[in-house]
Amino acid sequence: MSDNSFNPYEMAQQQLDGVAEMLALDPPTRNLLRDSLREFNFTIPVRMDDGVIKVFRGFRVQHNDARGPCKGGIRFHPQETIDTVRALAMWMTWKCAVVDIPLGGGKGGVICDPHDLSAGEQERLCRGWVRQMAKNVGPLADIPAPDVMTNAQHMLWMLDEYEVIRGERYPGFITGKPVGLGGSLGRAEATGFGVIYTLREALKELGIRPEETTASVQGFGNVAQHAIRLYQQLGGTVRCVSCWDQQDRAAYSFYKPDGIDLALLQGITDRFGGIDKSQAEARGYAILSGEAWIEQKVDILLPAALENQINAETVTQMNDSVRIIAEGANGPTTPEADRFLKEKGIFVIPDFLANAGGVTCSYFEQVQSNMNYYWDKDEVLGKLDQKMTAAFIAVSDLARKKNLFMRDAAYLIAVSRVASACKDRGWV
Numbered sequence: 001m002s003d004n005s006f007n008p009y010e011m012a013q014q015q016l017d018g019v020a021e022m023l024a025l026d027p028p029t030r031n032l033l034r035d036s037l038r039e040f041n042f043t044i045p046v047r048m049d050d051g052v053i054k055v056f057r058g059f060r061v062q063h064n065d066a067r068g069p070c071k072g073g074i075r076f077h078p079q080e081t082i083d084t085v086r087a088l089a090m091w092m093t094w095k096c097a098v099v100d101i102p103l104g105g106g107k108g109g110v111i112c113d114p115h116d117l118s119a120g121e122q123e124r125l126c127r128g129w130v131r132q133m134a135k136n137v138g139p140l141a142d143i144p145a146p147d148v149m150t151n152a153q154h155m156l157w158m159l160d161e162y163e164v165i166r167g168e169r170y171p172g173f174i175t176g177k178p179v180g181l182g183g184s185l186g187r188a189e190a191t192g193f194g195v196i197y198t199l200r201e202a203l204k205e206l207g208i209r210p211e212e213t214t215a216s217v218q219g220f221g222n223v224a225q226h227a228i229r230l231y232q233q234l235g236g237t238v239r240c241v242s243c244w245d246q247q248d249r250a251a252y253s254f255y256k257p258d259g260i261d262l263a264l265l266q267g268i269t270d271r272f273g274g275i276d277k278s279q280a281e282a283r284g285y286a287i288l289s290g291e292a293w294i295e296q297k298v299d300i301l302l303p304a305a306l307e308n309q310i311n312a313e314t315v316t317q318m319n320d321s322v323r324i325i326a327e328g329a330n331g332p333t334t335p336e337a338d339r340f341l342k343e344k345g346i347f348v349i350p351d352f353l354a355n356a357g358g359v360t361c362s363y364f365e366q367v368q369s370n371m372n373y374y375w376d377k378d379e380v381l382g383k384l385d386q387k388m389t390a391a392f393i394a395v396s397d398l399a400r401k402k403n404l405f406m407r408d409a410a411y412l413i414a415v416s417r418v419a420s421a422c423k424d425r426g427w428v
Helices: 008-023 027-034 082-098 119-133 152-166 187-206 222-233 262-267 277-282 290-295 335-344 357-371 377-402 406-424
Strands: 038-047 053-064 070-077 104-111 142-146 214-218 237-245 250-255 286-289 300-303 324-326 347-349
Touching (some): 008 335, 008 406, 038 119, 053 082, 053 119, 070 152, 082 357, 119 152, 187 222, 187 324, 187 357, 187 377, 214 222, 214 290, 222 262, 250 290, 286 290, 377 406
Parallel strands (some): 070 104, 070 142, 214 300
Antiparallel strands (some): 038 053, 053 104, 237 250
């Protein structure tokens, strides 16, 4: 979203077009999947703490619900665009399909910066979003969740507003809720752990021992922190992390050759994942540019921030030591960069497979909320590991069988499942 020349929706459509050719999809099916079934673009008036009314722009896109209700997060970001939301909704469709859960793709957003809003203003914004969308979302239609700069508290405010409007309890309306109020144990870890479950399987396939590997991570939010924790438990060493500095409005990388101390960095990190530079430097970390994470001499790159981070320009800065890219973020790699990665023979675990742990656990939360019966954390994470491992093996097997790039294999599985559902329903 930071690059005005980059359009994530065009990239998502370009990716689909390539798979449509490989699957020989008929034009009606291809056209149906290229566009969203429904889009909502609305304004949200919010009374600020000083009494002034400020109007925010909100979005919700429902890309495809042939396989089940739409599912997708709501992100708060000052540079949010409808095309970003469209792309993310489409990627959610493929994500749900590749891990074979009965949901479709949706996404929402609000153009705002939570850093600049008080808790009361954020609550009124959340409730305003629900008031605009209450007729078109719900546990059987479209289930929202947290995303960039939204959290469990935002989801609880939204749930409360939805239940006030409906006059009944609907814990399955939204996921990512606080544990104890309909949330699922394991949800906080799910996306980051899911990335490492797939990375673990990739390392097995390539005959590489985790404890002999090093990694560089872009981002230090929830996904990155939990991915780093599990990767370190497997024996891996993270040499570099990058994050956004809200005060400077710039990104920085934090480098330590013998490996970062996760607990230490978490202790000097704000709630948005920004690491305190002065405290990190005092503890022996080299402070580098925000782009330096991709230049490090490591075995594994783990982008866990925003889209368009590995592109035609940045991909050439990668060190020749890199063997695996595990995409924790949505759409971090452009098609132009993919061509370079294919030529280099780098093993890529594509975003909508690698980071599908979040939506998989959201599905588990939805099931638990609808049943009003909740599982313990070990059961949740065990089911998650099983789902992610099975999905990785299916994609990897197809990639080897047909000599395909992992992203192409994942797309073939996901798009064919959604296309079949659309045909079976008689839509095309």
